[in-house]
Amino acid sequence: MRSQNKNVVRYNRWGYIFLVPFLVVFIIFQLIPLISTFYNSFFKHFFDGIIEIGPNFIGLDNYKSLFKGGEIWKYFKNTMVMWIIGFIPQILLSLLLAAWFSNPSLHLKGKPFFQTVIYLPNLIMASAFAMLFFTLFSDIGPINSMLVDLGIFKEAYKFLGHTGSARGLVGFMNFIMWFGNTTILLLAGMLGIDTSLYEAAEVDGATSNQVFFKITLPILRPILVYVMITSMIGGLQMFDVPQILTNGTGQPTRTTMTLIMFLNKHLYSKNYGMGGALSVFLFFITGILSLIIFRFNTKGDK
Amino acid sequence: MKKIKKAMALSLAVAMGLSLVACGDKKSDDTTTAAPTTEAENTEATGGDATDAPVATADEGKVLNIYCWNEEFKSRVTAHYPGYEEVDATSGKIGDVDVKWNITPSTDNAYQNNLDQQLLNQESAAADDKIDMFLVEADYALKYVDTDYTMSVADLGITDAELAEQYQYTKDVMTDSNGVLKGLSWQACPGVLIYSRDVAKDMWGTDDPATVQEHVKDWATFYATGAELKAKGYKLTATVNDSYRVYSNNVSSKWVEDGKLNIDPRFKEWAEAEKASYEAGQTTTGGLWGDEWSTGFYPEGKVFAYFGPAWLIDFCMAADDEKSIAHAGGWAATTGPEGFFWGGTWICAATGTDNPTIVADIMRQLTTNVDIMTGIVKDDNDFVNNKSAMEAMAADTSYGDAVLGGQNALGMFCEGVEKIDLSNISSYDQGCNEEFQNVMTDYFQGNYASYDEAIEVFKSNIQEKYPAITVE
Numbered sequence: 031m032r033s034q035n036k037n038v039v040r041y042n043r044w045g046y047i048f049l050v051p052f053l054v055v056f057i058i059f060q061l062i063p064l065i066s067t068f069y070n071s072f073f074k075h076f077f078d079g080i081i082e083i084g085p086n087f088i089g090l091d092n093y094k095s096l097f098k099g100g101e102i103w104k105y106f107k108n109t110m111v112m113w114i115i116g117f118i119p120q121i122l123l124s125l126l127l128a129a130w131f132s133n134p135s136l137h138l139k140g141k142p143f144f145q146t147v148i149y150l151p152n153l154i155m156a157s158a159f160a161m162l163f164f165t166l167f168s169d170i171g172p173i174n175s176m177l178v179d180l181g182i183f184k185e186a187y188k189f190l191g192h193t194g195s196a197r198g199l200v201g202f203m204n205f206i207m208w209f210g211n212t213t214i215l216l217l218a219g220m221l222g223i224d225t226s227l228y229e230a231a232e233v234d235g236a237t238s239n240q241v242f243f244k245i246t247l248p249i250l251r252p253i254l255v256y257v258m259i260t261s262m263i264g265g266l267q268m269f270d271v272p273q274i275l276t277n278g279t280g281q282p283t284r285t286t287m288t289l290i291m292f293l294n295k296h297l298y299s300k301n302y303g304m305g306g307a308l309s310v311f312l313f314f315i316t317g318i319l320s321l322i323i324f325r326f327n328t329k330g331d332k
Numbered sequence: 333m334k335k336i337k338k339a340m341a342l343s344l345a346v347a348m349g350l351s352l353v354a355c356g357d358k359k360s361d362d363t364t365t366a367a368p369t370t371e372a373e374n375t376e377a378t379g380g381d382a383t384d385a386p387v388a389t390a391d392e393g394k395v396l397n398i399y400c401w402n403e404e405f406k407s408r409v410t411a412h413y414p415g416y417e418e419v420d421a422t423s424g425k426i427g428d429v430d431v432k433w434n435i436t437p438s439t440d441n442a443y444q445n446n447l448d449q450q451l452l453n454q455e456s457a458a459a460d461d462k463i464d465m466f467l468v469e470a471d472y473a474l475k476y477v478d479t480d481y482t483m484s485v486a487d488l489g490i491t492d493a494e495l496a497e498q499y500q501y502t503k504d505v506m507t508d509s510n511g512v513l514k515g516l517s518w519q520a521c522p523g524v525l526i527y528s529r530d531v532a533k534d535m536w537g538t539d540d541p542a543t544v545q546e547h548v549k550d551w552a553t554f555y556a557t558g559a560e561l562k563a564k565g566y567k568l569t570a571t572v573n574d575s576y577r578v579y580s581n582n583v584s585s586k587w588v589e590d591g592k593l594n595i596d597p598r599f600k601e602w603a604e605a606e607k608a609s610y611e612a613g614q615t616t617t618g619g620l621w622g623d624e625w626s627t628g629f630y631p632e633g634k635v636f637a638y639f640g641p642a643w644l645i646d647f648c649m650a651a652d653d654e655k656s657i658a659h660a661g662g663w664a665a666t667t668g669p670e671g672f673f674w675g676g677t678w679i680c681a682a683t684g685t686d687n688p689t690i691v692a693d694i695m696r697q698l699t700t701n702v703d704i705m706t707g708i709v710k711d712d713n714d715f716v717n718n719k720s721a722m723e724a725m726a727a728d729t730s731y732g733d734a735v736l737g738g739q740n741a742l743g744m745f746c747e748g749v750e751k752i753d754l755s756n757i758s759s760y761d762q763g764c765n766e767e768f769q770n771v772m773t774d775y776f777q778g779n780y781a782s783y784d785e786a787i788e789v790f791k792s793n794i795q796e797k798y799p800a801i802t803v804e
Contacts, residue, residue, distance in 0.1 A: 078800035079475035079759050080448050099792060168623055169616065191617070191777045277619070278440065279770045282779045283789070298441065298763065298797045 067313075071306030076299045084303070092307035102292070102311065108197070108280075109288040112272070113265030115201025120209045121257070127209075128216035129242060134225075145217075149210035156207065160274035163203055164190075190276060193285040200272045200286055204265075212257055219253035220246060255327040259320050266316055269294070393459050393686030396431045399450070399466035401443040404647075405677060406433055408518065411711060412704045413697055429690060444472065451481045454684050464685040465694070467677050468515065470505050474759035476680060477506055482514040483681040488692035490516075494700050497718045501752040506678055515680040518698040518705065520717045521641035522748035523577070525668030526649075528657060529737060531566055531636045532664070541666040541739070548637070554669050555605060558614040561636050568614040570628040570635045572606040572776055573769050578639055580765060581672040586756045587764040593794055593803045595787065596756075603772050603783060610776045617773050629656050641674045642715040642745060645735050661737035667744055671751040715745050722746050760798055767793045 071092055075085035096102055127148065131141055138144075151159070166173050167189040174186040189195045223246065231241050247254075269290040272280065278294070280287025289312055296304045400406070409431075410418050417425045424431040436443045450463055468476055476482050485495075485506075495503065495513075499520045506515035525548055529539035536543060547557045558568035569575060579602040585594055609615050618624025628635025629650040638644070645665070651658035679699070681691045697704055705716040709725055713733050716722065725731055726746050732738035758764075767790055775786040795803045 076799045077448070078798070079472075080451060080479055080481060083800065101792065165623075169618065170623055170627060188617075188777065191779070281770070281774060282777065283774050292796075295793075295796050299799055301796075301799050304796070304799070 064313075067306045067309045069306075070302045071310050073303050073306075075303045076301040078299070088303070092303045093311075096304065096307050096311065102289075102308070104284070105287050105289050105292045106315065108285055109266055109268055112197050112200045112204070112268060112286065112288070113262065115197060116204035116208070117261055117265065120205045120212055120261075123205075124209050124212035124216050127213045128220050129246065131213070131217050132220035145214065148213055151206050152208065152211050154207075156270040157274045159203060159207060160271045163199060164275050167199060191282050193282055196276070196282060196286045200268075200275060203271050203275075204268070207271075208261070208264075212261070215253060215257055216250065219250045223249050251327060255324060258323050258327070262319055262323065263316055266312065266319070392429075392689055393462075393464070394429055395460040396426065396429050396464050396687050396690055397434060397460075397462065398431065399434045399436070399443075399447050399463055400677075401436060401438040401467070403435070404643075405467055405679075406435070408698065408708065408712070408714075409694065412707055413694060414704075426690060429687065438469075444475075451476075451682065454481065454682065459686045462684050462686060463682040464687045465691050466680055466682055468680055469678070469762075470673075470676055470754070470757065471762035471765065472759065473505050473515070473678060474508075474757065477514045478508045478759065481683055483683050483685070483688075485513045485516060485681075485695070488681055488688055488695065490692060490696055490700075494696065497702075497720055498699065499717055499719065499749050499752075501673070501749070501754050502676065502678070502717050504754045505676075505757065506680075515678040516695050516699040517676055517678045517717050518708065519643070519676055519714050520722075520745075520749050521643065521673045521676040521715065522745045522752060523639055523641045523644075523668075523672045523674045524665040524741060524744050524748065525637050526640055526645060526663050526665050526736075527637040528635065529662050529664050530631070530657075531561070531634075535560065535564065535566075539664055541664055544664070545666045545668075548666065548668055551605060551669050555609055555614070557636075558609055559612060562612060562614050565634060567616070567628070567633075567635045568609060569637055569639075570625045570633065571616050571618040571620065571622070572610055572773070573618075573620050574615075574625075574637075574639050575606065576602060576765070576769060577674050578668070578670050578672040581752070582670050583756050586758040588758045588760050588801055591800070591802050593764075593791065593801050595790075599768060600783065603775065603786075606772075607776050617776050619769075619773075626650065629653075629658060631655075631657060631662075637668075639668065639672065639674070641676075642713060642741075643675060645733065646713040649735065651735050658735045661734055663736050664739055665736055665741035665744055667748065671748045673749075673752045709742075715742070715749075722749075760801065763797045764794060767797060 070085075072087060072089060073085035074083070074088045074091070076083055130136060130138060131145065165171055168174070169186045169188055169191075173189075174183075177183045178186060187195070189199060227245055227249075228241060231245055236244070267290055268288045272286045272288055273291055273294070276286055278291065280291055289308070293305055293308045293312075296308065398405075409416050410424070413426075415426050416431070419425055419430075422433045422435065424433070434446075436446045438444070447463075447466055450457075454462055466476075486492075495516070498516070502517045502520055503513055506517075507513050527544055527548075532539040532544050536547065538544075546553075548554045555568070561568050579598045583596040583598045585596045587594060587596075606615070610617060616624045627633035628638065630653075638649075640648075645658075645663065649658040649663070650656040653659055657663060679695055681688065681695070685691055698708075699705075699717055702718060702721050705718045706721050706725070708714050708716050709721070710731075713735075722742060723746055726740065726742035729740065731742070732740050771780075771786050771790040771793065774780055774789075775783060780786040780789070791803045794801060
């Protein structure tokens with residue numbers, strides 16, 4: 031009995047050794063930067079031109095000036111609104127496509143081809159994609175000249191000069207870029223469902239709607255939670271698309287300015303203190319929102 | 333079991349969240365300083381033995397590092413500096429010294445960020461990695477000039493007498509708060525109003541600069557002409573931002589006075605004039621260098637005028653493109669409502685350089701040698717920083733700029749350059765000017781109810797950009 035126990039311990043040691051590379055990478059590249067972010071957020075530390083100011087300990091002053099004026103909530107709202115504009119069509123379309131792709135009774139032809147094609151937008155660099163949209167939708171761009179030539183608009187519409195259209199463009203681009211990825215995740219989840227469940231449902235005379243809502247969706251829930259949380263974290267960190275599309279200005283009137291773009295603004299003077307405070311804020315917001323989504327989706331799963 | 337699974341999934345989700353947030357965090361900690369191998373042999377600039385040898389002496393460094401943001405200076409050195417041989421796109425040779433060009437575009441402040449990082453490491457860098465020479469623009473020159481990172485021109489052995497022919501404003505920009513001159517330029521950039529000959533003929537039956545000047549002689553007349561132009565389907569300017577520098581160069585106070593943000597009345601004047609002009613359909617809200625700005629380089633753009641210095645005319649107005657107005661020589665220059673300057677590049681010697689002789693020689697040759705400078709005017713149509721050379725060229729009837737249909741506009745530039753007054757620049761000008769234009773573009777498009785509302789936003793943007801400034 032005792033020697034057996036010893037063997038187990040010895041085997042476990044290998045487990046720890048295999049964990050070491052991960053731990054080292056994690057500590058160097060994630061834990062230490064994370065802690066130093068917290069640390070920096072309590073200091074006044076920036077550059078005035080090329081002259082370094084600080085670091086001087088100032089307690090919570092960075093947080094005070096961060097929340098003074100309430101701009102941070104405005105940028106938080108912008109970020110969430112643009113994420114939702116992109117996420118809702120994305121999840122709906124992905125569910126639909128995944129359901130079609132995974133349904134053997136549809137006998138879809140060229141499935142691998144379509145699966146590849148819908149993933150393609152994600153392979154383009156976000157900045158290149160944003161540049162493309164910037165050119166397409168500029169005041170003298172092809173979209174505007176087409177709309178004017180067709181007589182739909184009298185004069186060029188400033189897509190980036192209006193809050194609705196500017197946010198819509200950002201959401202739309204995120205939607206185009208990410209629905210393929212979501213489809214593939216959901217598809218993997220759906221293909222993992224035991225087909226005997228579907229057969230049983232069919233024998234019992236369930237309609238395809240019933241099958242989808244009563245069998246597919248409940249079983250898919252863990253994957254859905256995963257998709258939602260990763261997408262939300264990605265959404266909170268939205269940066270490249272609106273940054274390039276609006277040239278960093280978050281125009282019009284900063285209504286497309288996301289939290290990370292705001293963070294980037296503080297880095298103009300290498301303001302480590304404010305940057306740190308903003309990152310800490312983002313850290314907690316992300317944690318809280320992830321928890322809410324997680325709770326919400328696992329409720330009643332006893 | 334379920335509980336454990338749940339806990340696992342939760343902790344994984346949170347860990348993922350944390351790690352992603354951690355990525356969004358500042359990335360500037362990487363002060364990967366090159367090992368200071370030859371710290372001991374650090375050759376300080378020895379001001380004493382100013383030799384007359386034109387090229388580097390043997391005891392100086394073998395690598396000359398030059399930091400800049402585009403090809404302009406490189407092409408000037410390649411074409412005009414005696415003894416420079418090009419090796420490839422980013423390197424060359426002067427005698428037995430390797431010249432290394434470190435070119436970072438200035439978009440999004442990338443040039444300055446890179447330069448700052450290098451300058452902060454200058455002391456610990458190996459002799460061959462130290463920056464020897466870098467270029468700056470007027471908008472942010474003081475940021476470097478007013479520090480010890482730039483060398484005094486006098487310490488390089490260049491005397492005031494040698495610089496007598498240079499325009500005063502080019503020296504004012506590079507003079508620090510103690511009155512020490514820290515850099516030199518080979519060019520001066522007085523601006524003029526550049527108008528389309530075809531549009532002028534269509535409007536007034538002539539493209540003669542003196543007649544056209546009557547229609548743009550002051551701001552009231554300028555915008556009144558805009559209304560006439562609009563009636564015939566032309567635009568006064570390509571974008572609202574075209575006239576910005578003309579106003580901002582003629583301010584009577586600095587952006588930052590005693591550490592406090594200060595908005596000169598001229599900025600409000602600009603904003604209101606351009607808002608009216610935009611609402612009357614005389615211009616667009618595009619940015620400089622954008623698509624809307626450059627459409628006017630072609631006849632279809634129907635743009636009457638641009639404000640610009642010599643380099644804009646020859647470098648930026650698409651003269652290479654057969655369809656452009658510039659290619660056909662369809663532009664002409666006139667003085668315009670007010671004098672201004674735009675751009676200009678100054679050469680600074682970095683403190684700690686191991687090639688002071690060669691740096692001094694490049695400065696001396698390009699910014700004081702009359703033959704070389706006249707060559708630059710003839711080859712590149714640049715306006716060089718030498719009074720007597722420029723005045724002689726202005727009087728030369730055989731000289732003309734092809735883009736301007738053969739017009740010799742140097743006289744106008746010579747007249748304009750004397751009026752440039754740079755006593756009101758601060759080291760925050762670049763960021764303040766950019767932000768002001770961004771915010772006002774929103775105001776022009778009607779996204780802010782009033783000018784005052786826009787100004788409030790401008791103030792908070794400045795505060796986040798420059799934490800060192802007090803904003804009230």
